[in-house]
Each structure stands twice: as structure tokens, then as C-alpha cells.
Amino acid sequence: xxxxxTKLPGVLESVLMPMLNxxxxxxxxxxxVLALGEDPVVVLSLLIEGAxxxxxxxxxxxYYATNFIFTGLAVSVAFHAGHFNIGGxxxxxxxxxxxxxxxxxxxxSAPVLSIILAVFGAALFGAAWAFIPAWLQAHRxxxxxxxxxxxxFIASALLAYLLVGxxxxxxxxxxxSSDFPDGTALPQFHELMEILGISFEQSPLNLSFLIxxxxxxxxxxxxxxxxxxxxxRVTGQNSDAAKFAGISVPRVTVxxxxxxxxxxxxxxxxxxxxxxxxxxxxxxxxxxxxxxxxAFMGRNHPVGIVLAAILFGAVYQGGAEIGFEIPxxxxxxxxxxxxxxxxxxxxxPHLFRRPVTALYARFAGKGNK
Amino acid sequence: MHVAPAIETRDLCKRFGDVKANDNVSLVVDQGSxxxxxxxxxxxxxxxLKMLFGFYQPNSGDLIVNGEHISLGSPAEAxxxxxxxxxxxxxxxxxxxxxxxxxxxxxxxxxxxxxxxxAKAKLKGLExxxxxxxxxxxxxxxxxxxxRQRVEILKALFRGADTLILDEPTAVLTPQExxxxxxxxxxxxxxxxxILFVTHKLHEIMAVTDSVTVIRAGRVIVRTDTAxxxxxxxxxxxxxxxxxxxxxxxxxxxxxPRLSVQNVSALSDHSHRALQNISFDLFDGEVLGVAGVxxxxxxxxxxxxxxxRRVSDGFVSLSGEATNSKDVFxxxxxxxxxxxxxxxxxxxxxxxxxxxxxxxxxxxxxHREADFCRGGLxxxxxIDQAANDYFENQDVRPRNPDLPVASFSGGNQQKLVxxxxxxxxxxxxxxxxxxxxxxxxxxxxxxxQITALRNAGKALLVVSADLDELMAISDRIAxxxxxxxxxxxxxxxxxxxxxxxxxxxxxxxxxxxxxxxxQDQ
Numbered sequence: 001x002x003x004x005x006t007k008l009p010g011v012l013e014s015v016l017m018p019m020l021n022x023x024x025x026x027x028x029x030x031x032x033v034l035a036l037g038e039d040p041v042v043v044l045s046l047l048i049e050g051a052x053x054x055x056x057x058x059x060x061x062x063y064y065a066t067n068f069i070f071t072g073l074a075v076s077v078a079f080h081a082g083h084f085n086i087g088g089x090x091x092x093x094x095x096x097x098x099x100x101x102x103x104x105x106x107x108x109s110a111p112v113l114s115i116i117l118a119v120f121g122a123a124l125f126g127a128a129w130a131f132i133p134a135w136l137q138a139h140r141x142x143x144x145x146x147x148x149x150x151x152x153f154i155a156s157a158l159l160a161y162l163l164v165g166x167x168x169x170x171x172x173x174x175x176x177s178s179d180f181p182d183g184t185a186l187p188q189f190h191e192l193m194e195i196l197g198i199s200f201e202q203s204p205l206n207l208s209f210l211i212x213x214x215x216x217x218x219x220x221x222x223x224x225x226x227x228x229x230x231x232x233r234v235t236g237q238n239s240d241a242a243k244f245a246g247i248s249v250p251r252v253t254v255x256x257x258x259x260x261x262x263x264x265x266x267x268x269x270x271x272x273x274x275x276x277x278x279x280x281x282x283x284x285x286x287x288x289x290x291x292x293x294x295a296f297m298g299r300n301h302p303v304g305i306v307l308a309a310i311l312f313g314a315v316y317q318g319g320a321e322i323g324f325e326i327p328x329x330x331x332x333x334x335x336x337x338x339x340x341x342x343x344x345x346x347x348x349p350h351l352f353r354r355p356v357t358a359l360y361a362r363f364a365g366k367g368n369k
Numbered sequence: 370m371h372v373a374p375a376i377e378t379r380d381l382c383k384r385f386g387d388v389k390a391n392d393n394v395s396l397v398v399d400q401g402s403x404x405x406x407x408x409x410x411x412x413x414x415x416x417x418l419k420m421l422f423g424f425y426q427p428n429s430g431d432l433i434v435n436g437e438h439i440s441l442g443s444p445a446e447a448x449x450x451x452x453x454x455x456x457x458x459x460x461x462x463x464x465x466x467x468x469x470x471x472x473x474x475x476x477x478x479x480x481x482x483x484x485x486x487x488a489k490a491k492l493k494g495l496e497x498x499x500x501x502x503x504x505x506x507x508x509x510x511x512x513x514x515x516x517r518q519r520v521e522i523l524k525a526l527f528r529g530a531d532t533l534i535l536d537e538p539t540a541v542l543t544p545q546e547x548x549x550x551x552x553x554x555x556x557x558x559x560x561x562x563x564i565l566f567v568t569h570k571l572h573e574i575m576a577v578t579d580s581v582t583v584i585r586a587g588r589v590i591v592r593t594d595t596a597x598x599x600x601x602x603x604x605x606x607x608x609x610x611x612x613x614x615x616x617x618x619x620x621x622x623x624x625x626p627r628l629s630v631q632n633v634s635a636l637s638d639h640s641h642r643a644l645q646n647i648s649f650d651l652f653d654g655e656v657l658g659v660a661g662v663x664x665x666x667x668x669x670x671x672x673x674x675x676x677x678r679r680v681s682d683g684f685v686s687l688s689g690e691a692t693n694s695k696d697v698f699x700x701x702x703x704x705x706x707x708x709x710x711x712x713x714x715x716x717x718x719x720x721x722x723x724x725x726x727x728x729x730x731x732x733x734x735x736h737r738e739a740d741f742c743r744g745g746l747x748x749x750x751x752i753d754q755a756a757n758d759y760f761e762n763q764d765v766r767p768r769n770p771d772l773p774v775a776s777f778s779g780g781n782q783q784k785l786v787x788x789x790x791x792x793x794x795x796x797x798x799x800x801x802x803x804x805x806x807x808x809x810x811x812x813x814x815x816x817x818q819i820t821a822l823r824n825a826g827k828a829l830l831v832v833s834a835d836l837d838e839l840m841a842i843s844d845r846i847a848x849x850x851x852x853x854x855x856x857x858x859x860x861x862x863x864x865x866x867x868x869x870x871x872x873x874x875x876x877x878x879x880x881x882x883x884x885x886x887x888q889d890q
Contacts, residue, residue, distance in 0.1 A: 225749070227742045233725065234733065240719035243677060244711070245734035246702035 012360065018297060018304075020352050021345040022311070028344070029337045036328055043322060043329060047337075050321025051314035057321070059189060059203020065306075065313030066205075066270040069212040071291025072309055073219050074264035076300040078144075080223060081256030082236035087133060087148025088264040089288030090155030091126040095265020096272050097159060098125025100167070100177060100279040103184045111183035118184070118273055119211065119266065126265015127258040129155060134257035138250035144257065156282065163281045175281035186274045206274035208266075215263060216302040222259075223302075232256050264288060293342040308345075315341060372400045373436030375532045375563035376421060376452070381430035383416050390416040392587040393430070398532070400435075403554060403564045405578035405595070407571065407607055409662075409836070413587040414567055418534055421565070422454045423447035434532075453525030454534040457541070459517050463510040467503050468492075471524045488527070495526050499556055515546035522553065532563040539573055540664070551577050569607075569662050571600040571873045583607055604869035608836050625688050626650035627797055627828035628674070628709075632683035635669050643669035645852045646683070651797070651828045656819060657857075658843030659832040662872050666852040667832045668714060671801045674830065675711040676701040687797070705734055710790035714801020714832060716779075720786050723775035727765070730774050731756040731789055738793075759788035780811030787818065798822060800831045804838060816842050836865055836872075850874045 030040035051061045071088045078085035085091075102121030106114035133147035162168075163175040170178065189205035223229040235242040235252045242249050271283050294312055298304030319334015344351065376398040383391040391413050398404040408414045419425040420432070423441030431438055434450050441447045444454070461470050468485055471492065476484040495501065501523055509517060518538060525533055535554075539547045554564055554577050566578055574581050575595060583590045583606040590606045628651040637643035644666045651657050661667050672678035673685060676698050685698050687707055697703045701711070711734070713720030721730045732741045732752055740751050756770040763784040765777070774782055783804070790798065803819065804812045819842050823829055833839050839846055846863050848855040848871040855871045 225747055227736060227745050227747055230729070230736055230747060233729075234722050237724050238719070238722045241722045241733060244675075244701065244713055244719040245736065246676070246700060246705070 012356070017352065017356065018299075018308075018345060020356070021297075021348075022341065024351075025337070025340040025344040028340045032333070032336055032340075033329065036333075038326060038328060043326065046322050046325055047315070047318035049318075050325075051318035055201035056203045057317060059201065059205040060317040061310065061313040062189075062209055063204040063206070063270065063275070063313070064316040065309040066209045066212045066274075067267050067287040068290060068294045068309035068312045069209075069216060069306055070263055070267040070270070071288050072294030072298060072305040073212075073215055073291075073302065074260045074262075074288075075291045075295035076298070076302075076305060077219060077222075077232075077263060078257055078260035079295060079300050080229075080236050081232040081252055082239065083137065083253065083257060083260075084145050085130065085148055085257060085260045085264075086145055086292070087130060087151050087261070087288070088267075088291045089284050089286070090148070090152035091129045091261040091264035092267040092284045092288050093155040093159050093282075094129040095122035095126035095262075096268030096279055096283060097162070098122050098265060099268050099273055100180075101125075103180050103273070104177075106184075108181035108183045114181075114184045115186060115273070119269060122265045122268050123262035124265075127262040129265070130257045130261025131254065134254045134261075137257070138253040152288070159279075160281050163279065167279065169278075177279040180273070180277045184273070185277055186269065188274075204275040206270065208270040208274050211266065211269060213306065215266065216306050219263075220302040228252075228255070264291070290338070290342070293345070293347070296347070297341075297345040311341070312338065374398055374433070375400045375402075375435060376565065377433040378417075378421075379431040379433070381417070381420060381427045381432065383420060383425060383427050389587050391420070391427070394584070394587070394589055396582055396589065397592070398563060398565055399580070401558060401561050401563055402579040403558055403566055403577055405574040405581040406565065406567045406584060407569055407574055407581060407603060408584035409569065409607060409834070412584045412607075414584055415536070416587075417584070418454065418536055418565075418567060421447070421452060421534060423452075448528055448530070451529065451531040452534065453528060453530035453532070454536065455518065455521045455525060455538060457537045459521055461509045461517060461520060464508055466506050466508055467512070467520050468505040470509055470520060471505075471527050475528055492523070492527065495523065498560060499523075499526065499553070513546075514541050515543070515549060518542070518546075518550065519553070522557075526562075530562075532565065533557065534565045534567070536567050537569070538566070539568060539570065547573075569873070571603050571607075571870075574603065575600060600870065600873070601866060604873065605866045608865040608869040624652065627653050627688055628830070629686050629688070630674075630683070631686070633673060633680050633685060634682040635673050635678055635680050637669055643852050644673065644680075647849075647852075647854045648683075649847055649854065649857060651830055653796070653828045654823060654826045655844040656823045656829045656831055656842050658839035658846040659830065659849060660836055660839050660846055660868055660872055661849035663834055665872075666849045667801075669852075670849065671711075671714055671799060671832055673698070674799045675709070676704040701734065702737055705793070705795070708793075708796040710793070710795035710798040712783075712786055712790050712798065712800040712803065714805070716782055716786060716806070717775075721774045721782060724773055726771050727760075727774050727777065727785055728752060728756040728770035730785065731759055731770065733789070735789070735793070755792065759785055759792065763788040779806035783807050783815065784811060787815065791822065795827070797828045798830075800829060802833055802835075803831060804833075804835065812838075836868060840865060840868075848872055 026044065030044070033040045033043045050057055052058055071092065074088050074091070075085055098121035099118040102117040103114055106117055129151060133144050133151055136142040136147055137144040160175060163177065167177045169176060186207040188202070189209065190200040190202050192207065193200040223233065231242070231247045231252050234245060235247060235249055239249050242252070267284070267287060272279060276283060290312060294305055294308045298308035315334060315338050319337055320331060322329050322334065323331045374397045376396065378394055378396045381391055381394040382389065394417055406414055406417070416425065420427050423444045423446050426440070426442065432440065434452065439450060441450065462473065465473065468488065472484055472488045478484055489505070492505070501519060503516065503519060503523065509520060512520065522533065538550060542550060554566070557564060568574060578595045580592065580594050581598065581603065582592045583603060585607060630647055630649050633644055633647045634642060635644040647670070659667055659670065669678055673680055679699065687697060687709065697707050717723050721733065732755065736742060741748055741755070759765065760768050760770060765781045765784045765788070777785070800819070803815050807815065819829060819831065831839065831842065840863065843860055845857050845859050846868060847857045848868060850872060851874065855874070858867065
């Protein structure tokens with residue numbers, strides 16, 4: 001007679017539960033659509049068509065997903081070490097600054113090298129921006145949730161200052177830098193496919209999607225295979241046990257949060273080096289925050305995060321598409337759907353746990369006795 | 370004329386699973402008296418109190434308050450029956466003022482202003498009657514511990530309590546504050562209140578109570594008038610006088626001490642002096658038991674000996690260490706490499722990560738060793754092998770290292786922990802509460818294992834709240850009280866009454882005759 005110890009088997013836990021949450025989110029969205037006087041089925045099929053229906057759409061979906069993979073991984077790495085990094089937004093901005101400086105420094109003289117340097121620049125600046133809150137948390141006990149939020153504002157102000165000051169395009173009026181030197185852009189996906197002899201419609205999808213997948217693999221490897229990953233998980237789940245085991249909790253805190261910052265910082269690769277080809281103010285557009293929902297929905301597992309990121313990418317892309325087809329359903333509508341997905345899948349992942357567990361227990365119980 | 374007792378219980382039973390926390394407890398607390406309840410940790414005092422306060426419901430038995438059979442479904446019902454509890458850890462809202470705290474939950478109306486005015490008038494009366502002098506408009510956070518306790522008592526009186534349960538009220542007080550509390554208790558009694566006073570300090574029982582009930586292992590051992598008993602008799606009743614199990618022991622050859630503690634003092638987390646000038650040696654081939662009532666420095670001693678807490682004074686040294694042995698005691702990993710294993714006193718708090726698999730827990734603390742980790746990468750097959758070996762050697766069940774540690778029973782968790790800590794054949798083993806939360810079946814096995822290690826020439830220090838356990842497995846017993854070493858008694862001269870008295874703070878020298886080392890007078 002174990003009281004509440006009934007556990008769901010792995011498949012139900014990792015597949016059925018998220019699906020159920022998404023389904024409910026879609027149902028709720030359907031109600032909103034219905035209230036606007038439109039047919040939910042039509043809108044849903046438009047959403048799916050707009051996200052996956054043709055090559056360009058797929059390209060956009062995965063392009064958005066790339067941002068979410070980076071920011072989702074960033075949140076999850078910090079979370080495994082027991083911390084809630086809300087500063088993905090600011091760290092991404094600084095990452096963008098880092099890669100911009102790298103790209104301008106090397107210029108078009110050494111394109112491949114400048115790309116590599118840009119990757120490091122983005123990671124380094126993102127990590128450095130996370131370092132200060134991390135150090136304050138580790139050594140002064142200042143809560144990282146508060147400090148990283150504050151650092152988002154500082155990052156935003158810093159970027160705004162630089163983009164109307166020293167980094168502004170000469171003679172320009174917008175808060176943006178000059179165009180990146182020629183040859184420093186990341187190869188586009190359709191270009192890469194062309195090398196392989198496959199034709200693919202043009203879209204902003206670029207090499208950074210592969211970098212994001214590599215990062216996801218790296219995070220999995222870190223957590224599952226390395227000593228530091230082990231120390232991180234022990235610290236995150238029981239810091240007293242970490243001390244017992246001789247693990248330096250402050251050290252783990254600082255390094256894990258810096259890794260988190262580096263991942264968030266790399267988001268700029270996709271947006272800036274893949275698409276915009278210049279540094280623009282507030283290019284992060286809230287991706288850093290959505291990363292929190294992505295990480296939760298992906299249950300902080302790299303594979304889950306990649307899947308959740310694709311879902312969010314699809315909602316972004318498909319939602320935009322609906323706006324073109326049905327003017328009544330504006331761009332804001334896709335934000336509502338995102339909000340509902342975040343609400344049901346991200347913020348309330350355990351909403352259906354109890355009924356499903358009870359149902360499972362009843363069936364499993366029948367099977368056993 | 371006969372007055373019904375303020376509280377009477379008849380054959381009260383409370384079970385948790387298979388454990389009988391209270392077994393036919395019958396208690397009589399006379400109207401207007403101060404009644405003491407004494408017992409060791411885990412004797413069942415708290416369970417009894419929680420039933421009297423409506424927090425637990427008994428499985429069987431009767432509860433009679435002022436001559437009426439009642440059942441208490443919640444603390445609110447207990448309060449309505451005139452029973453109030455002053456918890457050991459105060460239930461006050463620190464940023465609120467004294468007045469707000471007293472009124473909280475008993476406002477009686479929606480408007481706070483009027484409630485406070487009414488309360489003030491009522492409190493004036495109580496103040497005069499019981500001689501309180503509390504700053505009503507100050508936040509509780511600015512009050513001393515003793516003052517906070519008086520706020521708790523006043524809160525209970527404000528709600529019309531006739532019977533006050535004080536749960537280890539002196540545990541947090543300075544001696545001066547204790548005296549003030551005793552004065553207050555006497556005053557409350559003279560005004561007709563009934564007090565149930567729970568403690569494990571025998572001198573307090575002698576000082577303030579009219580009658581006393583001793584509880585051991587969930588049962589009432591004796592109920593007597595305080596005037597007709599003595600601390601010695603109470604101590605004996607408290608700890609029992611069982612014949613200690615005869616463990617075959619090879620004679621200990623006291624050569625060079627394996628571990629030497631010299632004039633060590635250390636601060637607690639709250640910067641109190643948790644250890645004061647402690648000195649002792651631990652030799653190969655012996656089990657040194659450390660006894661004491663919980664919270665008298667045992668935790669801090671374990672932490673000092675396992676590299677988790679810095680000493681503020683004095684030092685600990687390890688013989689046979691080539692390197693500077695003092696530095697070893699600042700780092701748990703170096704200490705393990707130097708051959709000191711550590712079985713944590715609170716497994717789930719620090720000894721394991723309950724949510725992680727047994728396999729991953731099998732290397733906790735040893736995860737940096739070369740056989741488990743090379744070049745920063747975990748060697749999964751070696752870890753798997755080690756976990757399987759531990760499960761095999763210690764018969765950990767169920768035999769599935771993939772399960773999270775939380776899903777194993779306490780005994781099996783402890784077996785895994787012990788397997789891990791002795792896997793590298795450490796010369797010294799520091800053990801906290803070896804059988805806490807461990808099922809009976811595993812207890813004997815763990816005791817046998819400790820004895821086997823001792824007979825193999827290892828040096829073991831065992832802290833336990835269970836005196837019977839220490840009597841069964843130790844060669845010598847050290848007693849801590851209030852952070853000081855009261856004395857060390859060889860097992861041949863130790864009996865439970867003596868140790869019990871030492872735990873309660875009586876000077877050892879007068880009882881045992883052997884002078885204690887390293888004590889400031």
C-alpha cells in the first residue's frame with residue numbers, strides 16, 4: 001500500500017501528457033476563434049498548412065525554432081543546476097553584441113574564421129553577461145531570478161545606447177549597426193542543400209539550426225556523460241548532498257549559469273548572422289522569455305526542447321500565415337495561441353496528471369490483480 | 370470535592386504503518402497543576418502532544434477533557450476545548466507587531482482597527498493578571514526569544530486557553546530566560562491554569578512540576594508525584610535498564626590515535642557556540658559512541674569530522690597522513706581519499722539525492738575518483754558495475770539500481786549508503802544515526818557490520834540518538850551536552866542510567882569518578 005507512489009510509465013509521461021496539454025491548448029484556441037465568428041477547423045488547418053505545408057513555410061518554422069532551441073536549452077541548463085535564469089533575453093542581446101564585434105573586427109578578410117569567431121563571441125558575451133548575476137547568487141545569495149531580470153533591462157539600455165551611438169550606421173537614423181561585412185553571413189539552408197544537389201525554396205533557415213542541434217546534443221552529453229553535468233544535477237536537486245559529496249556549490253552555480261548565458265547568447269547567430277546581417281536593437285523579441293516555456297514543455301530534456309521549439313516555431317510561422325488569409329484573425333491571434341500553449345503546456349504541465357494517473361492506476365490495477 | 374482532571378487519556382494508541390508511536394498511553398493531568406512529560410527523542414512525546422492538540426487523531430482510546438469525552442478533529446477544536454499549544458518553534462509572523470500576532474486569526478470581525486482596540490482592552494486585563502510586560506506595538510522580529518515565547522503564551526491566554534501545552538519550552542532559552550519562564554509557569558498555576566510541560570531535562574521536571582509521566586518507546590513507564598521521585602529514578606525509567614547485548618570484542622590496543630580532536634570549538638549555522646573545547650582521541654579497532662540529546666552539538670561534531678564545517682578553534686588531525694592532515698578536514702573529497710568514510714546522519718537531507726537513481730547515488734562523493742571518471746567524463750560501465758556490486762554485497766532490494774533512491778525503503782537506502790562508504794576500505798568511518806528510519810530487519814545487520822569493521826581494526830565513531838544502540842555496539846561512550854563533552858565512559862563502566870544523567874547535563878565526574886578530558890570548568 002504505497003499512498004501516492006503510482007507512477008506513469010515513460011511513454012505516457014513523455015508523450016501522452018504533453019500531447020494532452022497541446023490538445024487542450026488548441027481546443028481553447030478553437031473557442032477563441034469561434035468567438036470571432038470563424039471556423040476553428042479551417043483556422044487550424046491553415047495554421048498547420050502555414051507551418052508545414054510548403055518548403056518556405058517549413059524553412060520559416062525551423063528558423064523560428066532555432067531561436068527557441070537556444071533559449072530553451074539556456075533555461076534548462078540553469079534549471080538542472082537548480083537555478084531559474086530569466087535573463088535569456090539580455091544574454092541574447094549581449095551575445096548579439098559579441099558576434100557583431102567579432103564580425104566587424106575580422107571583416108571580410110577571413111570569412112570562415114569570422115564565423116567561427118562570431119560563434120565564440122556570441123557565447124562569450126552571453127556567458128559574461130550571466131557571470132555577474134551568477135557570482136552574486138553564488139557568493140552573496142542575491143536571487144538570480146531578480147538579478148537576471150534586472151540585467152535584461154541593463155542589456156536593453158546598453159544596446160540602445162550603442163546603436164544610437166558608437167555602433168550606429170554612419171548617417172543612419174535607425175537604432176542599428178552598419179551591415180555586416182560581405183561573406184560573414186551564415187550559409188543559408190537552401191544554399192547548403194544546393195551543394196548537395198537538392199533544390200529547396202529560399203527561407204531564412206540557416207546553418208545556425210545545425211549549430212542549435214549540436215548545442216542540444218552537447219547539453220545532453222554534458223548532463224548525461226560528464227562529471228560536471230553530474231555535479232550540476234546533484235547540486236540542482238539537493239545542495240546539501242552536493243556539499244556532502246565535496247562539490248563546490250558556488251563554483252557549479254557560476255559555471256552552469258555562464259553556460260546558460262552562452263547558449264542564450266548564441267541565439268543571435270540565427271537572427272543576426274543568419275537573417276538580419278546587422279545588429280538591430282531589441283532583435284530578441286521575447287524569444288528569451290519564451291525559452292522558459294520551451295524548456296518546461298520539453299521537460300528540460302534536450303530532445304524534448306528541440307520538439308517543443310519546433311512546436312513553438314510552427315505556431316509562430318503558422319500564426320503569421322493565418323493573418324494573411326483571414327484578416328479577422330490578426331497577428332495577435334497567434335500570440336493568443338502561443339499564450340494558451342504556454343499556459344497549458346508550460347505553466348500547468350501537471351494539469352491532467354491526477355486524472356490520467358488515476359485512470360492508469362485503475363487499468364494497471366486490473367491488470368495486476 | 371473531586372474535580373475532574375483537566376486532561377485525561379485512556380489507552381490512547383497511535384500507529385504509523387507498523388510502528389506503534391503511542392501504545393495504550395494513559396495520562397492524567399490534574400486541574401490547576403503542572404504536569405511534566407519526559408522521554409527520550411522518539412519516545413512518542415510529540416505524537417501524544419499532537420493528539421492532545423487535535424493534530425493527529427488516535428487509532429483507539431479515549432480523550433477526556435474536564436470530565437467530558439471528546440474527540441479533537443483539528444487544532445481549532447482543541448482550542449475551543451480550552452487547550453493551547455506553545456510550539457518549540459514559534460508560530461509567529463515576524464514582521465507583524467505583537468498585537469497583530471495576538472489578534473491574528475481571532476479578530477472576530479472584519480475591521481482590524483476595532484479588533485485591535487477590543488483586543489487591547491482585553492490584553493490589559495491579562496497583563497495585570499499574569500504580570501506580562503510586552504511591547505505591543507513592536508514587530509516580533511525585534512523581540513528576544515524569551516519575549517517571543519511570552520507572546521505565544523499570551524496568545525493562548527487571549528484565546529481563552531485553560532490548559533497550556535509547552536513543548537520543550539526551554540530548548541531555545543538562555544538560563545535567565547528559563548528562570549523567568551519558570552516564574553511565569555508558577556504564576557499561571559496560581560491563577561488556576563493547567564500546564565503540561567514537556568522536556569527531556571530532568572532538573573526542570575524537578576524544579577517546576579507537581580507530577581510527572583515518563584514515556585519510553587510509546588508507553589507510559591511511570592506516573593508519579595515529583596516530590597516522591599528523584600532525577601536518578603526518572604533517568605532510569607527514561608532510558609530503561611536493559612541488559613546490553615554482549616558483542617564479542619577483541620581487546621583494543623590503544624596505540625597511536627587514528628583521529629585526534631584537540632580543543633575543538635565550532636559555531637552552528639546560527640553562529641551559536643555549538644561545540645566548546647572538545648578533545649578526544651579515536652583509536653583503531655574501536656567504536657566510540659557519541660550520545661546526547663538531539664541538538665547538543667552532535668551534528669556539528671559530525672560536520673567537523675567530515676570536512677563540512679570549519680572549526681573556530683582547536684584542530685582535528687588524522688595520523689598516518691603524509692600530507693598536512695589539518696587541511697584534509699576542510700574538504701570532503703580529500704578526506705575520503707585520506708580514508709575517512711562518512712555515513713550521513715540525515716540520509717535524505719544530505720547523504721543521497723533522493724530523486725536520482727540508486728546507480729548515480731552509488732558514486733556520490735566518490736564521483737571524482739579515477740575509476741568512475743576519466744578526463745571529466747563519467748565511466749558509465751564502471752559506475753554500473755559498482756552499483757551492482759553494492760546491491761549484491763549488501764543485499765539491497767529491490768535489485769534495481771535504475772530506481773530513484775526515494776523509492777527504496779529506509780533500510781535499503783542505508784544499506785546502499787554504507788556499501789558506498791565502505792567500498793574503498795576506509796580506515797576511519799564516521800557514522801551518524803546508523804539505523805535511523807531503518808526497518809528492524811536491517812538494524813541487526815548494520816550493527817553486525819559495524820562490529821565486523823571494528824574487529825577488522827577500523828576506527829569508528831558513531832553518533833546515535835538511540836542509547837540502546839550505542840550500548841550494544843560501542844567500546845566507549847562519549848556524552849555531549851550543550852556543546853561540551855560531559856565525559857567519556859568505557860562500556861564496562863557505562864550503564865544507561867549514568868549515561869542518561871550525563872545527557873541531561875549532570876557532571877560526569879561525580880557519577881563515574883573518571884575525570885573528563887579537555888574541559889573548562
